[in-house]
Amino acid sequence: MAHLIAPIIVEGVEMCCDPATKRTTEILIEAASEIAQDEWEIYRATASGDSESNPSAESDEPVSGTVVFGVCCANQVVLEVWGQIETLNDGYDWLEVRLNGSQAFYHESTDTSEDAWETIAVGPFTVTLTLDDRPCGHIIEIDGSTGDGIANNDVWWRAKIVSIS
Numbered sequence: 001m002a003h004l005i006a007p008i009i010v011e012g013v014e015m016c017c018d019p020a021t022k023r024t025t026e027i028l029i030e031a032a033s034e035i036a037q038d039e040w041e042i043y044r045a046t047a048s049g050d051s052e053s054n055p056s057a058e059s060d061e062p063v064s065g066t067v068v069f070g071v072c073c074a075n076q077v078v079l080e081v082w083g084q085i086e087t088l089n090d091g092y093d094w095l096e097v098r099l100n101g102s103q104a105f106y107h108e109s110t111d112t113s114e115d116a117w118e119t120i121a122v123g124p125f126t127v128t129l130t131l132d133d134r135p136c137g138h139i140i141e142i143d144g145s146t147g148d149g150i151a152n153n154d155v156w157w158r159a160k161i162v163s164i165s
Contacts, residue, residue, distance in 0.1 A: 008070035012094035024070040032065035039160035045152035058114040059152035064145030082123030086151035094146040
């Protein structure tokens with residue numbers, strides 16, 4: 001696959017892919033932070049106090065984060081995602097991976113307990129993104145949120161790039 005290398009527009013910014021990594025620099029939005037090269041914490045939410053002083057494990061507000069990057073001259077991206085999520089309600093502490101705006105992976109909490117301070121480990125999940133021959137490159141977004149401010153007792157999601165080939 002031979003292409004004229006041109007910048008990719010990532011979140012409105014023209015960026016070029018590094019030939020060695022086949023990707024652009026990532027853009028970190030809201031609570032997202034880099035842990036190591038090619039590894040990020042999408043968000044982390046921590047409730048104050050304990051189960052007696054804060055029985056609903058409430059945090060100040062919902063927490064969310066997004067990592068966005070472009071990929072060029074590749075056929076496949078393999079990601080690994082994992083987290084610690086609430087068990088109080090379903091539909092919260094979600095993570096979504098999108099390829100060029102289309103959902104490629106989604107996971108959220110499910111209702112399994114009455115304890116707002118209880119959490120459960122999820123993953124690791126392997127997310128394999130097959131890339132078509134696209135001279136303008138591909139945009140990958142890893143997005144997650146607590147969805148609310150309840151049961152935010154050190155809940156989080158992480159993601160890392162396993163390979164780009």
